[in-house]
Amino acid sequence: MDLSHLDKKYFIDAHKYNCPFCKxxxxxYSMVDHFAFNWGDKKICHGYLIRCNSDGCEKVSMHLSFKELREGYVEYSQQRYYSRFAENTDIDKFLFFSQPTSYFVLDNRIPEKVRELIYEAENSRRSNFLVGASACLRKAIYELLEYEKAIVKNSKTGHADYQESIKSLKTKFPAVAPELFDALGQIQEMVSDNVHEGSWDAWDSPKLTTLIELTKATLHEMYVVPAERKDRLGVLSQLKSVFSSSKNGKDEEEQIETKPE
Ligand SMILES: [Zn+2]
Structure with missing residues (x-):
């Protein structure tokens, strides 16, 4: 059974999680504290402080939700009471903000700065801070272009030419589906000139979600897929050397005969 999707979550269940500190x-983990405050007139926000139980880590992260996610159960340990998240709840789904953000769940073969900005964009979008989310996503894409030294400057204005830069990125990654780069290159607000003047409209939430997913898919194709292919080829060459050494050592015919049908 493939359970790798669980590595992409912050909280796996009421007892286990992927620690953002020790990775x-x-x-x-333990819930070391809980607090609640009035977000607005009628809205209550719940905060949860979560401590990693790993040896040598024990760092505390904070998580906000508009939902009470605890159940009545309380655990007693070393003269302290801990509450717990309720069982059988998709905890991640109800959190709208976490500090640290869960950027570690993006594969760590993706450049760290880009990962951080993508997750900041996601967190801001979840909290409905659309201007902040839009800014983070734009910054993430420019950071990516810079990281890959793909920035192409317009000779007249001296500013980065967004479409040309994406094209240059596309030529650097010929194994990635070109449609992904084409889609990135067509983000209107990135192309328009007023980008450089800082006066642009924030994307609305559905559009942001789409753009974030598009960027994540492109990053995955750029950095994760080739690395995994390389790993598989590494296993293949190991297998080959096993076969060739068994050929040299043992009688081959004998091996074939003893092979079960
Ligand atoms: Zn930890």
Missing amino acids: RNHVT
Whole structure:
């Protein structure tokens, strides 16, 4: 069974999570505190402080939700009471902000700065801070272009030419589906000139979600897929060397005969 999707979550269940500090997966955590405050007239916001139980880590992260996610159950340990998240709840789904953000869940083969900005964009979008989210996503794409030294400047204005820069990125990654870069290159607000004057409209939430997913898919194709292919080829060459050494050592015919049908 493929359970790798669980590595992409912050909280796996009421007992285990992927720690953003020590980056260990599937470790146990404790809810060391809970608080609630009035977000608005009628809205209550719940905060949860979560401590990693890994040896040598024990760092605390904070998570906000508009939902009470605890159940009545309380655990007693070393003269302290801990509450717990309720069982069988998709905890991530109800959190709208986490500090640290869960940027670690984007594959760490993707450049770190880009990852951080993507997750900041996602967190801002979830909190409905659309201007901030739009800014983070734009910054993430420019950071990516810079990281890959793909920025092409317009000779007249001296500013980065967005479409030409994406095209140059596309030629650097010929194995990635060109449609992904074409889609990135067509983001209107990135292309328009007023980008450089800082006066542009924020994207609305559905558009932001689409653009964030598009960027993530492109990053995955750029950095994760080729690395995984390389890993598989590495396994293949190991297998080859196993076969060739068994050929040299043992009688080949004998091996074939003893092979079960
Ligand atoms: Zn930890």
